[in-house]
Amino acid sequence: MRDGKLLRELCAARGVSGREDAVRDIVLREITPYADSIEISPLGNVAAFKKGGKRAKTALMLDAHMDEVGLMVTDVTDEGLLRFAPVGGIDRRVLPGKTVTVGEGVPGVIGIKPIHLLEPDEKNKSVPMKELYIDIGAGSRREAEEQVLPGDTATFDSVFDDSEGLVKSRALDDRAGCALLIGLMRRGLAYDATFVFSVQEEIGSNGAKTAAFAVAPRAAIAVECTTAADVPFVDPGRDVCRLGDGPAISFMDRRTVYDRDYYRLAFEIARDAGIKCQPKRAAAGGNDAGAIHSSRAGARAAAVSLPCRYLHSPVGIIAQRDYEEAEKLLAALAERIAGADTA
Secondary structure, eight states, rough: OTHHHHHHHHHHHHOHHHHHHHHHHHHHHHHHOOEEEEEEEETTEEEEEOOOOOOSOOOOEEEEEOOOOOEOOOOOOOOSSSSEEESSSOGGGGOOEEEEEEETEEEEEEOOGGGGOGGGGGSSSOOOOOOOOEEOOOOSSSHHTTTOOOOOOEEEOOOOEOTTTTETTHHHHHHHHHHHHHHHHHHHSSSSEEEEEEEOOGTTOOOHHHHHHHHHOOOEEEEEEEEOOOOOTTOTTTTTTTTSHHHHHHHHBBSOOOOHHHHHHHHHHHHHOOOOOOOOOOOOOOOOOHHHHSSSSSSSEEEEEEEBTTTTTEEEEEHHHHHHHHHHHHHHHHHHHHHHHHO
């Protein structure tokens, strides 16, 4: 995969919602040689305008978010343990025993009551978030606060492996989308477009909302990762999308009814060019399109997402083939939308 080195670096950067600085630094380094103008908003969005071979007939914004889900320290106990809250949607079942990095590189582990002390009715239940804590090895509040304070964030420690045609890593949602947009900027589009790398998607698409107001697009493509449930014990028809079947195109989610013509156009392009893609077979979840399409007077929106197993967990999995197909589909879809006389 030609963007593998970049994707590895993006996924390694720590960027919980509201703390995207390290990711933004990589994005800026990569896009500066290719952008005609770059603006950084007060919230931290990056909006890069790149001229194409032709002037766009429809102002197009492509969006991917830089932030990831994670944890935020809320309190330090007298014993030196860290209480925390989730930042974004995290399934509490995946948390116990996971190693994390807190604040400025402090290693920790998410702890729970030992199994031999559990009551019988506790043994088959997932542990409530309020009963979890992060242990950084401190022996007192004072010792812990020399390293960590409330408001510091924690990210999962994770591998990055791109063998066997897959990519396994933390934060693929949505560093894979960021890598796709950077790749499009490098290779160029036929028409002018604005590329937005937004902040705080995981806590309500705050960055995309303000970016769309500033850019004022007539059309938008959200580039995302979405839940693939092609795993055991999921009934046929409820797998939403599958790894290896190409990028998933959304028709509706909890925040957006996507433009019907753009939805059909994506499949038309894919059919004519021999690109694999699939519908996202659920009206669930949401992404930055929900904020973008309702900004100002509104914008027509499409969403192109990479199927990802174990989304919002310490390690997600995407297929390299899906990434490569998404590259081709995004370039063609952006050209057709930006080159259209009306939007």
